[in-house]
Amino acid sequence: MKSLEELKEIRQKTLDKINMRKEDKEEAVRVVVGMATCGIAAGARPVMIAFIEECAKRGLRHVQVTQTGCIGLCQHEPMADVIIPGMEKVTYIKLTPEKARRIVLEHIVNGRPIAEYAIGSQEDA
Amino acid sequence: MELFRSHVLVCGGTGCTSSGSDLIIEQFEKQLADHDLENEIKVIRTGCFGLCEAGPVVIVYPEGTFYSHVKPADVKEIVEEHLLKGRVVRRLVYAEKGEHPDAGKPLDEISFYKHQTRVALRNCGVIDPENIDEYIAFDGYMALAKCLTEMSPQEVIDHIKAANLRGRGGGGFPAGNKWQFAANSKADKKYVICNADEGDPGAFMDRSVLEGDPHSVLEAMAICGYAIGSDEGYIYVRAEYPIAVERLKTAIKQAREYGLLGKNILGSDFSFDINLRLGAGAFVCGEETALMASIEGKRGEPKPKPPFPAVSGLFAKPTNINNVETYANVPPIINKGIEWFHSMGTERSPGTKVFALGGKINNTGLVEVPMGTPLRTVIYDIGGGIPKNKKFKAVQTGGPSGGCIPASLLDVPIEYDSLIEIGSMMGSGGMVVMDEDNCMVDIARFFLDFTVEESCGKCTPCRLGTKRMLEILNRIVEGKGEDGDIERLERLARTISSSSLCGLGQTAPNPVLSTLRYFRDEYEAHIYEKRCPAHHCKSLVHLEITEDCRGCTACARVCPVGAISGDVRQQHHIDIDKCTKCLSCIEKCRFNAIIKV
Numbered sequence A: 001m002k003s004l005e006e007l008k009e010i011r012q013k014t015l016d017k018i019n020m021r022k023e024d025k026e027e028a029v030r031v032v033v034g035m036a037t038c039g040i041a042a043g044a045r046p047v048m049i050a051f052i053e054e055c056a057k058r059g060l061r062h063v064q065v066t067q068t069g070c071i072g073l074c075q076h077e078p079m080a081d082v083i084i085p086g087m088e089k090v091t092y093i094k095l096t097p098e099k100a101r102r103i104v105l106e107h108i109v110n111g112r113p114i115a116e117y118a119i120g121s122q123e124d125a
Numbered sequence B: 001m002e003l004f005r006s007h008v009l010v011c012g013g014t015g016c017t018s019s020g021s022d023l024i025i026e027q028f029e030k031q032l033a034d035h036d037l038e039n040e041i042k043v044i045r046t047g048c049f050g051l052c053e054a055g056p057v058v059i060v061y062p063e064g065t066f067y068s069h070v071k072p073a074d075v076k077e078i079v080e081e082h083l084l085k086g087r088v089v090r091r092l093v094y095a096e097k098g099e100h101p102d103a104g105k106p107l108d109e110i111s112f113y114k115h116q117t118r119v120a121l122r123n124c125g126v127i128d129p130e131n132i133d134e135y136i137a138f139d140g141y142m143a144l145a146k147c148l149t150e151m152s153p154q155e156v157i158d159h160i161k162a163a164n165l166r167g168r169g170g171g172g173f174p175a176g177n178k179w180q181f182a183a184n185s186k187a188d189k190k191y192v193i194c195n196a197d198e199g200d201p202g203a204f205m206d207r208s209v210l211e212g213d214p215h216s217v218l219e220a221m222a223i224c225g226y227a228i229g230s231d232e233g234y235i236y237v238r239a240e241y242p243i244a245v246e247r248l249k250t251a252i253k254q255a256r257e258y259g260l261l262g263k264n265i266l267g268s269d270f271s272f273d274i275n276l277r278l279g280a281g282a283f284v285c286g287e288e289t290a291l292m293a294s295i296e297g298k299r300g301e302p303k304p305k306p307p308f309p310a311v312s313g314l315f316a317k318p319t320n321i322n323n324v325e326t327y328a329n330v331p332p333i334i335n336k337g338i339e340w341f342h343s344m345g346t347e348r349s350p351g352t353k354v355f356a357l358g359g360k361i362n363n364t365g366l367v368e369v370p371m372g373t374p375l376r377t378v379i380y381d382i383g384g385g386i387p388k389n390k391k392f393k394a395v396q397t398g399g400p401s402g403g404c405i406p407a408s409l410l411d412v413p414i415e416y417d418s419l420i421e422i423g424s425m426m427g428s429g430g431m432v433v434m435d436e437d438n439c440m441v442d443i444a445r446f447f448l449d450f451t452v453e454e455s456c457g458k459c460t461p462c463r464l465g466t467k468r469m470l471e472i473l474n475r476i477v478e479g480k481g482e483d484g485d486i487e488r489l490e491r492l493a494r495t496i497s498s499s500s501l502c503g504l505g506q507t508a509p510n511p512v513l514s515t516l517r518y519f520r521d522e523y524e525a526h527i528y529e530k531r532c533p534a535h536h537c538k539s540l541v542h543l544e545i546t547e548d549c550r551g552c553t554a555c556a557r558v559c560p561v562g563a564i565s566g567d568v569r570q571q572h573h574i575d576i577d578k579c580t581k582c583l584s585c586i587e588k589c590r591f592n593a594i595i596k597v
């Protein structure tokens, strides 16, 4: 390494990977994926991975993708909550990896929740 | 996938390692592989989290769930429940005394951490100490880069001076002034030394910094090298710290590979490299002149000062020597500035100090608090108070050079100068808590026993004087104290303090003097009444069975010398001539019927 720029580059690259351990989490956006047996059986794992990869691709370091257990609406799985500080929590249901990627773009990046994926908007519940 | 959705941090400090954290890491790796999670979840061995009492400790991010007393057998459940299904394993979550485990508070709200401010320990338990990239991600080597690109050596020294960073190794001497002296010395070669000998009984602050964040010390030494005009450093670390030694070796290797140590660092014309030297564990080798003699391959014996190391130190060249924790403070001071540093601590002692909390205290471990924090906060709020509802008696700070502070002074702020005023000292940060069962004469005897053992023998007052003091103390605790012993101790103490060659002898009488100051009545009870008020000194107590005895015979059966007799369902008796006071009977008795008198 011969310059400050190279040092900064390593810092940035590693930060992306370990940001979840930093203290200043106030600004954090949280995506909570239901990962109980019901969720996993319905395909929650690829959904969660899609969230993670899409956030990584877009360099959204303030987004934490975490998981939670069963909330009792197993028929709606895979489900995920998107919690953005200052906005109302949105619960998405019957997710697929494609829907997850769209949610990252529309809801998290552009700030427009996708009503048609959210709970309550689908009749076939 | 390079990116992991969850990080499992397992404490790899010496404490948790000895209670099996390696096995836990092994189990995590195996279980994660079994569940196909190894590409999603990363396991990291970190440095000490500080709450050693709760070890082995595991933290799961991003949630920040704090698991304590984790056993290898628990790992399967954590993986299957928490990591696979997102259900926190409540029964393993750390809970404070008297609190329902469901509380499961986040890390920074647990009282043990709430009152702490982590500067020297900022990365301990947060980063992987064997991965330089993680150190860099947390602003590592940025301070060195800033010094090399934006500051002149004199500006660096002025910055450390203005911050008023005082030596954390015990003396509290301003680091900036020391750097200035070394910078002012003209020479073809200069050295930077890190004192990682940490010899105080019970102290493990420096070990934890080296284990948890070795790069911060390397970076600071390079900064010091730049400031004083040196191109070579030595870290003197005791061989009894094998984990610290390994991590230092790894860190030095990585820093060299990145060109952060070696020739022309970051493209500048500054070059600096660091060597490791292992000490064999003699306490006196922590004294700076003895330490340098030891690095030179000579006997570890101190030399008179002046000349000071800044003028003629290692290999007779100008040398700057600082303690591990002192160095660990340097990078954040450069990065965050003087005002930030002054926002913590007191005017005379800005910043924080790390303490190793031990003895009769609920939360044994490592704590870092702003200077000026009252002892009471450390012992009750962070330390969780005294176990078994016993009464606090004293806290010992400063190790063998320090003193005992009684309950009446618990509100004194912890600071270099205030502790000296009350007859103790900051020392390197050992803090041993004592309760009503500790005999203060015996405590003084313990520390003197240590200095007698560790005196290098070069100067007479220390070699012979401490020995004479110890003989008197031994007599007193054996019930053979005589009128005039206290005065003899005081006279010896004065002579030894004023005439010893190095700090070891000069401060050796402190434990005796401070206990005489605050607990003179205990000395007098031993000498004149042949009584140990704490019922601790074996020669001065005997055991008695009270009327509460139900005659269950448990004590008689456990007594190894057959000193207890009595019929079933009748009060038993102890033959005090036969009794060896091993106390096994007290432990066995379910009716608290055996007492020390």
Ligand SMILES: Cc1cc2nc3c(=O)[nH]c(=O)nc-3n(C[C@H](O)[C@H](O)[C@H](O)COP(=O)(O)O)c2cc1C
Pocket (backbone or CB within 6 Å): B166, B167, B168, B169, B170, B171, B172, B173, B175, B195, B196, B197, B198, B199, B200, B283, B284, B285, B286, B287, B288, B289, B321, B322, B323, B324, B326, B327, B428, B502, B503, B504
């Ligand atoms: C007997 C004796 C033992 C010492 N042991 C240590 C030690 O283990 N670690 C340490 O940093 N300083 C120790 N010191 C203090 C060092 O001599 C020296 O003051 C210190 O390394 C300076 O660093 P600082 O200014 O950063 O505190 C000891 C001093 C004496 C007299």
